[in-house]
Amino acid sequence: MSRLVIVSNRLPVTIQKEEGDLIYYPSAGGLATGLNSLDESWEKIWIGWPGQEIREAWEREAVRRDLARDGLYPVFLTQEDISLYYEGFSNKAIWPHFHYFTQYTTYRDKYWEAYKSVNRTFAEAVIPLIREDDLVWVHDYQLMLLPAMIREAFPNLSIGFFLHIPFPSYEVFRILPWRREILEGVLGADQIGFHTFGYMRHFLSAVYRICGYEHHFGKLTVGNRLVNADVFPMGIDYEKYAFPDVEPQEGNGPLKIRELAQKQKLVISIDRLDYSKGIPQRIKAFARFLSDNPQYQGKVTLVMIVVPSRANVSQYKSLKEEIENLVGKINGKYSSFDWMPVHYFYRSLDFSELTTLYQEADIALITPLRDGMNLVAKEYVASKEASKKGVLILSEMAGASNELMEALIVNPQDRQDITDALLQALEMGAEEQRRRLERMQERIKKNDVRHWAVTFINEQKKLMESQKAKIAQRLSAEDKKALARAYRAAQNRLLILDYDGTLMSFHKDPQAVVPDDELLHILKKLRDQDGNKLVVSSGRDRGTLQDWLGHLKLDMAAEHGVWIKRNGEWSNNTGLSVSWKERIRQVLENMVERTPGSFIEEKDFSIAWHYRAIDKALGEKRVREFRDVLLYLTANDDLQVLEGNKVVEIKNAGVNKGKAALNWVGERDWDFILAIGDDHTDEDTFRALPEEAHTIKVGLDKSVARYNLLSVEEVRSFLASL
Numbered sequence: 001m002s003r004l005v006i007v008s009n010r011l012p013v014t015i016q017k018e019e020g021d022l023i024y025y026p027s028a029g030g031l032a033t034g035l036n037s038l039d040e041s042w043e044k045i046w047i048g049w050p051g052q053e054i055r056e057a058w059e060r061e062a063v064r065r066d067l068a069r070d071g072l073y074p075v076f077l078t079q080e081d082i083s084l085y086y087e088g089f090s091n092k093a094i095w096p097h098f099h100y101f102t103q104y105t106t107y108r109d110k111y112w113e114a115y116k117s118v119n120r121t122f123a124e125a126v127i128p129l130i131r132e133d134d135l136v137w138v139h140d141y142q143l144m145l146l147p148a149m150i151r152e153a154f155p156n157l158s159i160g161f162f163l164h165i166p167f168p169s170y171e172v173f174r175i176l177p178w179r180r181e182i183l184e185g186v187l188g189a190d191q192i193g194f195h196t197f198g199y200m201r202h203f204l205s206a207v208y209r210i211c212g213y214e215h216h217f218g219k220l221t222v223g224n225r226l227v228n229a230d231v232f233p234m235g236i237d238y239e240k241y242a243f244p245d246v247e248p249q250e251g252n253g254p255l256k257i258r259e260l261a262q263k264q265k266l267v268i269s270i271d272r273l274d275y276s277k278g279i280p281q282r283i284k285a286f287a288r289f290l291s292d293n294p295q296y297q298g299k300v301t302l303v304m305i306v307v308p309s310r311a312n313v314s315q316y317k318s319l320k321e322e323i324e325n326l327v328g329k330i331n332g333k334y335s336s337f338d339w340m341p342v343h344y345f346y347r348s349l350d351f352s353e354l355t356t357l358y359q360e361a362d363i364a365l366i367t368p369l370r371d372g373m374n375l376v377a378k379e380y381v382a383s384k385e386a387s388k389k390g391v392l393i394l395s396e397m398a399g400a401s402n403e404l405m406e407a408l409i410v411n412p413q414d415r416q417d418i419t420d421a422l423l424q425a426l427e428m429g430a431e432e433q434r435r436r437l438e439r440m441q442e443r444i445k446k447n448d449v450r451h452w453a454v455t456f457i458n459e460q461k462k463l464m465e466s467q468k469a470k471i472a473q474r475l476s477a478e479d480k481k482a483l484a485r486a487y488r489a490a491q492n493r494l495l496i497l498d499y500d501g502t503l504m505s506f507h508k509d510p511q512a513v514v515p516d517d518e519l520l521h522i523l524k525k526l527r528d529q530d531g532n533k534l535v536v537s538s539g540r541d542r543g544t545l546q547d548w549l550g551h552l553k554l555d556m557a558a559e560h561g562v563w564i565k566r567n568g569e570w571s572n573n574t575g576l577s578v579s580w581k582e583r584i585r586q587v588l589e590n591m592v593e594r595t596p597g598s599f600i601e602e603k604d605f606s607i608a609w610h611y612r613a614i615d616k617a618l619g620e621k622r623v624r625e626f627r628d629v630l631l632y633l634t635a636n637d638d639l640q641v642l643e644g645n646k647v648v649e650i651k652n653a654g655v656n657k658g659k660a661a662l663n664w665v666g667e668r669d670w671d672f673i674l675a676i677g678d679d680h681t682d683e684d685t686f687r688a689l690p691e692e693a694h695t696i697k698v699g700l701d702k703s704v705a706r707y708n709l710l711s712v713e714e715v716r717s718f719l720a721s722l
Contacts, residue, residue: 003134006046009142011072014051034449045071047126053079075125084114090142098168099276099370123149140164148188158464161189165372167199170206183211187222191460193232195373195399200229221700224710228463232456235448236378242385244355254356261360264301268361270376273309278369278412283326285418290334298339307348358383363391363425367412373399381440388434391425406436475707490672491531499538501678502698505712508613522719537657541603561660562605576605576652580637584650606651658684
C-alpha cells in the first residue's frame with residue numbers, strides 16, 4: 001500500500017487543556033476534508049503542530065500516544081516559536097508581502113532565524129517517519145523551506161508542495177532579502193501546486209530570474225530532478241453546502257436570519273479580519289450605493305460577518321477600529337426606526353447559521369483586495385443548489401474569479417464598479433440568476449475538494465513514474481562500468497563531442513567560455529590514447545575553435561559541419577552560397593537596435609542573433625516577431641532557421657552535425673563510437689551514427705540518445721574516467 005505523508009503547520013485537530021485534561025477537537029478546514037476523502041488505497045499519516053504549547057514530557061508522550069491512533073504525529077513548538085516563526089515571519093513578512101501589502105512587511109533577522117529553525121524542527125520530526133517509497137505532501141507558506149530539508153535526507157523521495165496563498169509578481173517578491181532561500185526551499189519538491197495560472201507564472205518568473213532555472217511548459221530541471229509547477233484550484237465539499245445536514249429551525253440564529261430576509265433584500269459579506277479582504281472599501285462602496293440609489297434605502301441590508309483573527313497584531317486592531325467606525329457612520333447616517341443598513345457581527349458563525357445565511361442571502365458581496373482562492377464564494381454558490389436564486393459579486397483579485405466567470409466580477413478598489421454591480425444584482429431577473437448559478441454549480445460540483453486532492457496526488461504519482469523513467473535512462477554507475485569495459489576492449493575508437501553545454505557551461509558572453517585547464521587536460525589525455533580519434537563538433541565559427549583548441553591537433557567540425565578539420569587541414573562544403581547574408585543581417589541589425597544587450601555573431605556560412613544577456617521573455621517576444629519575416633526571407637534559399645538556447649541561427653539547410661559526423665564514421669571500421677551533445681543540433685549526430693554507437697544527451701530533454709548525463713560536470717567526470 002502506498003503511503004501519503006501530509007505535513008502542514010497545523011494538525012487537523014486542536015488540543016485544549018480543560019481542568020487538567022487534554023481535549024481533542026477536530027478542525028473543520030477544507031484541507032482536512034479533501035485529504036480525508038482520498039480512497040483507502042492510501043495509508044495516510046499527518047504531521048503538524050497540535051495548536052498548544054505542551055511543555056511537560058509526560059504530556060507530550062500522552063499526546064503522541066493519543067494522536068498516533070489516528071495516524072497523527074505532533075510537532076511540539078514553544079510559545080517563542082509561535083511568536084517568532086508563525087506570528088512573526090509567516091504572518092508579518094510572508095503574508096503581507098505575498099498579498100502585495102509590502103508596507104506591512106517586517107524585515108527582522110530574528111523572525112527569519114526562527115522560521116528556519118522551526119522548518120528544521122519540522123524536518124527532524126518528519127524524516128524519521130519517512131520510508132523511501134512514501135509520497136510526501138507539504139502545505140503552505142509556513143513551511144516553504146521544508147521540501148529542500150527533506151530532500152537532503154531523501155534525494156529520490158517524491159515530494160509535493162502546495163501554496164494556499166497568492167505568489168506575488170517577481171518585482172514584488174524580489175524585495176525580500178531571503179528570496180533565494182525561500183525559492184530553493186520550495187524547489188526541493190518535485191511538484192509545486194498553485195490555485196491559479198497567474199501565481200504559477202509569477203513563481204516561474206522568480207525562479208528564472210533569481211535562481212537561473214528555465215522552465216519548459218512549467219517543467220524545470222533542478223540538479224538531477226525534473227520539477228513540475230502546475231495549477232490545482234482548490235474546491236469545497238460541495239454536498240456539505242448544497243445539502244446541509246442541519247435541522248431547518250435549529251438555533252435562534254437561523255430564525256432571526258430568515259426573519260430579516262423576509263423584510264429586506266440581504267447582501268452578505270463574510271471574511272476573516274484581515275487587511276487583504278478589502279472590508280473598509282466594501283463598506284464605503286455600499287455607502288455610495290445607498291447614496292446613489294435612494295430608492296433602495298430601507299429595502300437592502302448588508303449583513304457583515306467579520307471572523308476574529310490575529311487580534312493582538314497592531315494592523316488588525318486598527319483595521320477592526322476602522323471597520324467599526326465606518327459601520328457606525330453609515331448606520332448613523334442612513335438608519336431609520338425600522339431599518340439598519342449594516343448588521344455587523346465580529347464573531348464566527350456555527351454551521352447552521354452560516355448555511356442559513358448563504359441560503360437566504362440575495363447577494364454575496366465578496367471583494368478581497370487579494371486572495372489565494374476564497375472558498376466562501378464557492379460555498380455561497382453551492383448553497384443555492386435548491387433555490388437557484390442569488391447573485392455572486394466577486395473581486396477579480398480572488399483566485400476563485402478564474403473559475404466563477406458567471407459572477408459579477410468587480411475591481412475591489414473601484415467603488416463605482418461595486419455600486420453598479422449591486423444595482424445590476426438587485427435588478428437581475430430570476431432566469432438569469434438561475435442560468436449563472438447552474439453554470440457555476442456544475443463547475444464547482446465537478447472540481448470539488450476531493451477532486452483537487454486526488455488530482456494533485458495522481459499528477460505527483462505520474463511525475464514519480466516519469467522520474468523513474470528518466471533515472472532509468474541516466475547513465476548509471478553500472479552503465480559507466482560497461483562503457484568503460486567496451487572502451488578499453490576496443491582497438492579503434494571514435495569520440496564526437498559537442499562544445500557549448502557539453503564540455504563548457506553556457507555564459508551570457510559566448511566568448512567567455514575559453515576552455516579551462518581541466519578540460520584541456522581531459523582532451524589531451526583522450527587524444528593521446530592509442531586507437532582514439534577525438535572530434536569536437538560545434539556550432540561555433542572556425543576561427544574561435546582554432547584559437548581555443550587548434551593547438552591540441554584535434555579533428556573538428558565548425559558551424560554545424562560547414563567547416564571540417566581533418567589531419568590538420570580545414571576544408572568546407574563547396575557550393576554553399578552566402579549571398580543571402582546581407583538581407584538577413586539587415587533584419588538582425590534592426591533587432592539589435594531595438595533590443596539593447598542582444599548581439600549578432602557572424603560566421604563564414606551562417607549568422608546568429610544572441611539574446612543571452614537580456615530578459616528571456618523579451619528575447620522570445622522578439623523571436624516571435626521576426627520568425628515569420630525570416631521564414632519568408634529564407635524560403636527560396638535552402639536555408640534553415642535554428643532556435644537554440646537564447647540564440648537564433650540562420651544557416652544553409654543542407655548542412656548539419658549529422659552529415660559532418662559521417663566524414664569520420666566512414667573513415668574506417670570503428671569498434672567503439674561515442675557521441676555526447678546537449679541540444680537539438682546534436683540529435684542529427686545521434687541519428688547519423690550506427691545503431692551500436694553509444695550516444696549521450698546532456699540534460700533531461702527528450703532525445704534519441706541512449707543515455708542521459710545531467711550536467712557539464714558529469715560529462716567531464718565521465719570522460720576523465722575513460
